[in-house]
Amino acid sequence: MADELGVTLQSGTRIPDAYYMLSDAQLDERIRAAKAKLGEQVVLLGHHYQGARVIQWADFTGDSFRLARLALTRSNAKYIVFCGVHFMAETADVLSPEETVVILPDLGAGCSMADMANERQVDDCWSELAERLPGSKIIPITYMNSTAALKAFCGENDGAVCTSSNAEGILKWAFERGDKILFFPDQHLGRNTGYKMGIPLEQMVIYNPLFGDFECTDEELKNAKIILWKGFCSVHQKFTVEQEEEVRRLYPDMKIIVHPECSLEVVLGADYVGSTEHIIKVIEESPAGSQWAIGTEINLIHRLAEEHKDKLIVSLSGPNVCPCATMYRISPQHLCWALEQLAAGTVVNHVQVDRETRKWAGVALERMLAIAK
Numbered sequence: 001m002a003d004e005l006g007v008t009l010q011s012g013t014r015i016p017d018a019y020y021m022l023s024d025a026q027l028d029e030r031i032r033a034a035k036a037k038l039g040e041q042v043v044l045l046g047h048h049y050q051g052a053r054v055i056q057w058a059d060f061t062g063d064s065f066r067l068a069r070l071a072l073t074r075s076n077a078k079y080i081v082f083c084g085v086h087f088m089a090e091t092a093d094v095l096s097p098e099e100t101v102v103i104l105p106d107l108g109a110g111c112s113m114a115d116m117a118n119e120r121q122v123d124d125c126w127s128e129l130a131e132r133l134p135g136s137k138i139i140p141i142t143y144m145n146s147t148a149a150l151k152a153f154c155g156e157n158d159g160a161v162c163t164s165s166n167a168e169g170i171l172k173w174a175f176e177r178g179d180k181i182l183f184f185p186d187q188h189l190g191r192n193t194g195y196k197m198g199i200p201l202e203q204m205v206i207y208n209p210l211f212g213d214f215e216c217t218d219e220e221l222k223n224a225k226i227i228l229w230k231g232f233c234s235v236h237q238k239f240t241v242e243q244e245e246e247v248r249r250l251y252p253d254m255k256i257i258v259h260p261e262c263s264l265e266v267v268l269g270a271d272y273v274g275s276t277e278h279i280i281k282v283i284e285e286s287p288a289g290s291q292w293a294i295g296t297e298i299n300l301i302h303r304l305a306e307e308h309k310d311k312l313i314v315s316l317s318g319p320n321v322c323p324c325a326t327m328y329r330i331s332p333q334h335l336c337w338a339l340e341q342l343a344a345g346t347v348v349n350h351v352q353v354d355r356e357t358r359k360w361a362g363v364a365l366e367r368m369l370a371i372a373k
């Protein structure tokens with residue numbers, strides 16, 4: 001199928017094995033050439049968790065919030081090549097003009113957290129809540145790390161999207177409109193944000209999507225302010241209080257900074273907590289000679305250590321690092337292939353959200369952008 005630009009659209013095509021025979025230098029040269037040929041028609045967005053060999057080609061880098069804004073403002077490009085994971089590419093498709101084509105170099109780049117909530121499970125939970133809490137106004141809030149279908153669910157049901165940069169502002173907004181919040185899919189971001197806002201832990205209950213039930217009594221559900229979906233990030237859940245104690249023991253002057261996808265215990269044991277963009281800012285603004293143990297994805301930690309050689313920067317988990325395996329799927333080989341195909345007139349791995357989902361997911365995302373200006 002050819003689009004109105006005369007470009008053939010394909011999805012799900014497999015990368016030829018020949019790309020794996022190329023040396024790093026050959027790949028770099030070919031990516032450079034394809035990018036130069038495409039010029040301003042294409043913009044490359046790169047998430048901070050990408051490896052150095054991919055992020056070096058990004059025109060813009062950011063966390064999911066910043067990249068969502070960029071998708072909105074870089075609307076002059078015909079193509080967005082997204083070096084991130086699937087839900088981010090979907091968000092870019094929703095926020096960019098309809099004619100903009102979004103490409104994810106490997107469609108297998110998903111997110112284990114986003115996969116922990118699907119439409120059917122959320123519908124079941126929503127019906128259960130309506131039955132068990134008649135008369136209650138519940139606002140659904142989804143973390144950015146979710147499918148477009150779940151963002152659309154929030155759009156249609158008076159809810160919104162949030163990111164780790166703006167979760168508190170979005171929850172405040174939601175409490176002005178309802179008496180409870182259903183927060184999915186990351187229990188930790190929901191709990192950490194609620195705790196920071198002064199909501200007692202006993203007023204934050206858990207919904208377990210695997211069993212389709214609440215892990216609390218009827219009374220606890222009735223008194224709850226936030227219903228937390230039992231999802232988590234496999235990378236950030238790996239950080240522990242024991243690791244923090246070890247850092248304190250070995251490096252008394254070292255500061256600990258963690259992402260709010262870590263557990264509440266780890267967040268409470270840290271000196272600072274914040275989104276990826278916040279972590280970068282804190283490190284950038286810290287004085288030479290300062291020491292940092294960071295609880296987030298390892299590619300970002302390596303990059304910060306490389307860029308701030310005057311500071312001691314290590315992973316909170318020491319050598320036992322857990323990279324985001326799905327981000328790694330956007331390899332230099334996949335990037336090279338996607339760009340070369342595009343330069344030759346074929347779009348591979350096109351990410352396109354259907355019209356109805358796009359409309360309602362757009363409503364939920366625009367609410368977030370308006371609240372978190």
Ligand code: SF4
Pocket residue numbers: 049085110111112113114145233234235236297324325326327
């Ligand atoms: S770091 Fe965690 S939340 Fe982020 S993309 Fe990877 S699995 Fe998903």
